[in-house]
Amino acid sequence: MARVRISDVAAAAGVSTSTVSLVLNDRPGSRISEETRARVREAAAAVGYTPNSIARGLRMQRTRTLGLISDVIATTPFAGRMLAGAQDAAREHGHLIFLVNTDADPEVERDAIRALVDQQVDAMIYASMWHRVVETPDGLPERSVFLDCRPASGGHPAVVPDDLAGGRAAVRELVAAGHRRIAFADAEKVNPPVASGLRYQAYLEVLAEAGITPDPAWHIRGVDSTAASGRAATERFLDLPGDRRPTAIFCFNDRMAAGAYVAARHRGLEIPADLSVVGYDDQQLVAGELDPPLTTIALPHYEMGRWATEVALGAREPPASDQPYLMPCPIIRRDSVSSPPAAAANSSRRRA
Amino acid sequence: MARVRISDVAAAAGVSTSTVSLVLNDRPGSRISEETRARVREAAAAVGYTPNSIARGLRMQRTRTLGLISDVIATTPFAGRMLAGAQDAAREHGHLIFLVNTDADPEVERDAIRALVDQQVDAMIYASMWHRVVETPDGLPERSVFLDCRPASGGHPAVVPDDLAGGRAAVRELVAAGHRRIAFADAEKVNPPVASGLRYQAYLEVLAEAGITPDPAWHIRGVDSTAASGRAATERFLDLPGDRRPTAIFCFNDRMAAGAYVAARHRGLEIPADLSVVGYDDQQLVAGELDPPLTTIALPHYEMGRWATEVALGAREPPASDQPYLMPCPIIRRDSVSSPPAAAANSSRRRA
DNA sequence: AGGATTCGATCAATCGATTTAGCAGGCTCA
């Protein structure tokens, strides 16, 4: 039951191991007769030979192996899509992926990087579960790509979601439906504020381009970004006097949108008839199974995973600028947006 | 910038590579003076030496590497916990994990197994995203463990959730709250019916032990196991005449329970006052963010991932019986269960 | 004093592949 080695093939074909290697790897420029080639290939197939990747890795100094190191990515529902993208790209290029989860523990991270470097991975992908700025960890090899995070000091290719464009799409969807009083249920403040900051910026931009003066009461930060926070923010929005009360809410993410649903329902408000809602993330189990299904902006995790892997493998050129590549976030239209209630539309028009 | 090799350490310490290896690996029985040991260790630290795992793997025939092969696990929200368990166990034992996702494609699976075997993984974990029976794939090495699935023909250790005990706990929770008319919103039929079959069996057992004769109308299978199916089933339950209408529903999973919530709400029913609901899976983003939070049975993914990895690494003995190890599923009590409405309790008592 | 031990460290083989230099034999051509 021992593994078949190249020498077994050589013996079976009556040639040297050199010949077997030359033939099986189809090395151009090697002068082996067609007859011998056939014999070697038959022998290899007969004994069921597959090369030992470890031995080959040692000799070639290339392991066809990738390290994917992440904070808590693998334990979040997004992670799957990111990993799937990375996996698919890796498989297409004949690579295998080492997955390591550090749980954001710096010591675990350090050990993991070292272990992966010792494994001679051809490249490394440093992934985050949410779009943020990270310090480049020590020991990260030259061939590293940042996934869903931007290295504070640059120097490595990186890919992040285009939160600015995505945020614009979300708010424009509401403006296009006729809303004028649009709130933003924002997440907690983090530093530096990447996703949140960009989505807020997008919110302000689109309001400005629609000629709407934002009411400061329309922007509330949660203590976190859970449904509870979304609910709390929405309750405060709905407490606003009639002519300032939003007819639509852009939520930092789908979970907060789920909270907005709860708050609306508790007031007897129908979505979207009485209140339109747009989320962000397209978190399947939240957005898709809400009632009514939530219109949201998808985070392109699969595409980012793929991009990072292809760049890591040298199959795709990163942008020359040293700026992160911005992956588009498509809007997913479901049933949580409609035109504002007539009364609100009137009152808004009155105000304008 | 080239990697530091053992020979660099040897040169720096003025000894042979053998000595370095002996010292750094602390091989018992090797006779190296304490003075030389110190010199070697200093030299190693000074030049920043870490052994090349590939070279060591080739020589030792042990790579401290594990293959984790799964169908669609990495793209489901459970996956994270399973991976986290596997990761943690692997890290504790100094191992790295190759993660491969086959998307249930047999060809991809075959290639993946071969690639992992070629990488000389020390052991393999074959994981499924849901508890089911699988054929043992060709080429799987001796040292393989099945995770969240049972091999049809045995021969390998396996770990699955104890769906029978979990199902009993769920239904007993409802019985203990005083319910007598308890429905089971089941998933679609699959063959062989593992999770669904066991949970249904548990349902029947607990009803029997409570002296309740199950009404056949209380068991409905969905076309799948989504919220839509849960909603459809619940609507049919609620259409039952008053004295046969369930006061509590055990749902195959949390998504179906989310559907039950929607159906109840559309009838103006309060949960849990008018209808108690228990789910299964403890899918965080569903169960935890429903309103009211859902009482459910947790699937022990983390623990199973850990168990499988520890067995794969030989750090834990699998059961001698060749039967899958049954991992307990704890009940997570939240707010979706209360005693039945007074009227229903009366009518039920009348029937009894 | 001289053979046997012990001590401390090294030599060289090994893991399983890839790759370069080179060897033997046949052919060409002046």
Add this chain to the structure above:
DNA sequence: TGAGCCTGCTAAATCGATTGATCGAATCCT
């Protein structure tokens, strides 16, 4: 006919570690 050139294949070095065999010097024992 013999130098030069192909053709077809192989020997041996190499990647970077581990490890059983071995070796010189010091020590022990009678």
